[in-house]
Amino acid sequence: MTQFNVYRIGPEIKISEIDISFTNASLFMAISTITILLIFNFGTKKNSIIPSKLQLLGELSYSFVSKMISDTAGTKAKPYFSFIFSLFMFVLFCNMLGMIPYTFTVTSHIIVTFVLAAFIFIGVTIIGFIKHGLGYLKLFVPSGVPMVLLPLIVVIEIISYLSRPISLSVRLFANMMAGHTMMKVFGGFVVSLGIVGGWLPLGFSVALTGLEILVAFLQAYVFAILTCIYLNDALNLHH
Amino acid sequence: MFKKIIVKTLAVYFLSINFIQAAESGGMPQLNPEFWFSQIFWLVITFGILYLVLSKIILPKISDNLETRKSQVLENLELAEKQRNESEAKLKEFDNIILKSKIDAKNLFNESRKKLLDDINNKRQKLEEEIDKELKIVEAEIEELKKKSPEKINKIAIETSADVINQLIGVNVNNSSITAIVSDISSKNKTL
Numbered sequence: 001m002t003q004f005n006v007y008r009i010g011p012e013i014k015i016s017e018i019d020i021s022f023t024n025a026s027l028f029m030a031i032s033t034i035t036i037l038l039i040f041n042f043g044t045k046k047n048s049i050i051p052s053k054l055q056l057l058g059e060l061s062y063s064f065v066s067k068m069i070s071d072t073a074g075t076k077a078k079p080y081f082s083f084i085f086s087l088f089m090f091v092l093f094c095n096m097l098g099m100i101p102y103t104f105t106v107t108s109h110i111i112v113t114f115v116l117a118a119f120i121f122i123g124v125t126i127i128g129f130i131k132h133g134l135g136y137l138k139l140f141v142p143s144g145v146p147m148v149l150l151p152l153i154v155v156i157e158i159i160s161y162l163s164r165p166i167s168l169s170v171r172l173f174a175n176m177m178a179g180h181t182m183m184k185v186f187g188g189f190v191v192s193l194g195i196v197g198g199w200l201p202l203g204f205s206v207a208l209t210g211l212e213i214l215v216a217f218l219q220a221y222v223f224a225i226l227t228c229i230y231l232n233d234a235l236n237l238h239h
Numbered sequence: 240m241f242k243k244i245i246v247k248t249l250a251v252y253f254l255s256i257n258f259i260q261a262a263e264s265g266g267m268p269q270l271n272p273e274f275w276f277s278q279i280f281w282l283v284i285t286f287g288i289l290y291l292v293l294s295k296i297i298l299p300k301i302s303d304n305l306e307t308r309k310s311q312v313l314e315n316l317e318l319a320e321k322q323r324n325e326s327e328a329k330l331k332e333f334d335n336i337i338l339k340s341k342i343d344a345k346n347l348f349n350e351s352r353k354k355l356l357d358d359i360n361n362k363r364q365k366l367e368e369e370i371d372k373e374l375k376i377v378e379a380e381i382e383e384l385k386k387k388s389p390e391k392i393n394k395i396a397i398e399t400s401a402d403v404i405n406q407l408i409g410v411n412v413n414n415s416s417i418t419a420i421v422s423d424i425s426s427k428n429k430t431l
Contacts (some may be wrong), residue, residue: 026278029285
């Protein structure tokens with residue numbers, strides 16, 4: 001589990017008894033941000049009609065996220081495009097950078113994913129109340145439910161709504177942590193079984209690496225698309 | 240009693256030590272709150288910077304470029320469509336011209352043919368008329384000759400027969416009797 005350890009890099013910084021020192025987690029957040037910005041900066045430096053490779057990468061990810069948003073949340077979600085794009089890119093790059101050996105996976109820490117999810121949850125709730133006023137509470141009352149079942153359904157709906165930040169954050173955190181732990185375990189097997197029996201876990205390790213890269217992308221996508229779905233609930237009250 | 244308390248405190252002490260050790264080394268570092276605030280702080284800063292730079296600088300550029308490309312492609316398509324229509328119109332015009340000239344050529348051909356035929360017919364008629372005239376003249380001449388020929392033949396026959404008779408028997412026969420015989424023979428010949 002040492003790969004998940006957070007340790008201080010540089011001096012201890014404290015603001016009124018709260019430790020906000022620069023750690024390896026902060027370092028990899030910064031590296032992700034800088035990588036994204038560099039790629040997109042070089043991709044948009046020379047905008048041409050026939051795009052270069054980096055430009056194409058930027059444009060493809062732009063249209064990918066744009067299509068994802070318009071498919072799930074409709075045209076009303078356009079103002080939130082840059083947020084969801086940044087979110088998707090940040091989570092994706094944190095996940096992907098974590099796949100490089102000896103790096104730190106930012107998203108394997110519950111506190112990071114929970115802060116992101118809580119921010120999304122609070123933001124979506126505020127947007128919902130701004131757009132619909134108290135009518136947003138109709139979200140908890142699905143139409144076409146018999147009166148007898150209504151109290152039960154409302155309670156379930158409220159619980160499921162309130163558990164959104166937890167499910168969103170735990171999904172990403174658990175996936176990343178479990179994947180990295182599995183790879184660590186199989187890596188350990190390779191070492192302990194040595195040259196005789198180490199080949200099987202080595203093969204598993206290779207397969208797991210591929211799987212983890214897929215999971216890294218998939219979880220970023222799921223995180224972004226669930227954000228879109230929550231946003232859709234707040235923007236277009238269907239119930 | 241005293242013993243019990245000592246055992247209890249020891250147990251709690253060991254348990255808590257175990258718990259702390261688990262949190263620090265064996266357990267999940269994720270649940271150790273030591274650096275939570277640091278992580279939140281740096282997350283807000285890095286993600287905030289990322290969001291600001293992406294939304295204010297980079298994404299507008301990308302979307303502008305996509306729009307420009309879209310409009311340019313549309314423009315090009317429109318231009319191509321226009322040019323296609325133009326060339327189609329030209330092609331039609333060209334076809335019309337060819338059709339027209341074909342009809343013209345046909346007309347011209349027919350006209351000249353008709354003219355030629357008329358000309359030939361006229362000339363032939365004229366020639367035929369001339370030939371008819373000459374034929375008539377010749378026929379008239381022949382008719383005249385035919386009419387005159389029996390008299391002449393009779394005359395010659397009379398003269399020769401008179402000469403022959405004279406030569407044979409030395410007698411001058413009366414012309415009128417010979418004439419009667421000759422006309423008799425010639426009439427017999429005619430009936431033959």
